[in-house]
Amino acid sequence: MKKIFFSKKIEITIRLVDIKEITYLNKKYRRKNIPTNVLSFPSTENINIKHKFYNYIGDIILCPNYINKEALLLKKDRLEHWAHMVIHSTLHLLHYTHNNKKSRNKMQNIEKEIMIKLGFRNPYKYHI
Template sequence: MYRGINKPTNILSFSINKFIASNQKLLGDLVLCKNIIEKESIKYNKILQSYWAHVTIHGILHLLGYDHKNDKEAKVMEQIENKIMISLNYQKPYM
């Protein structure tokens, strides 16, 4: 169980927010579940490489302080994810 949720997930983000040598900020760690990402890419009819990119971007946004606990936060995150995915020549994950 993590954050009150007792089910498998595609990615977990663990924030560190620590400065390391040369004034570089260490954001944290991402833990990705290959099996779930592969199953979800099929379930949602997504290209696997694109879905990996999307899930990774989603996790990084969490490390940067974004969240989707309510509709307003979710909309902001989705817009950023769409913009980044387009910049990487992938389709928008959210329409």
């Protein structure tokens, strides 16, 4: 397996929010007035606190109610789906996208590799 991440340590902020707040954030930052499972906000700044340098890559906002209902609807294991959401959103913080077929395939292949390495199934291969 090829190395996916940087060799340096990174830091992210993860927030859990309700449906109302994720809808508000999605409307404000993506102009979509609907709830969503996760939002990623990449950062270009690094943080230097008490002589320690952190490679801060951004914020992940997760909506537990939405993610849990989505896992149920997709007939996915809840923990497995949560792992996928965190991996997916972290890759967005690392500037991976799925805006076109090539970038989507690249990002999904990395997601599959990480999920399998962690002992989970391919998140894109399931039956409804």
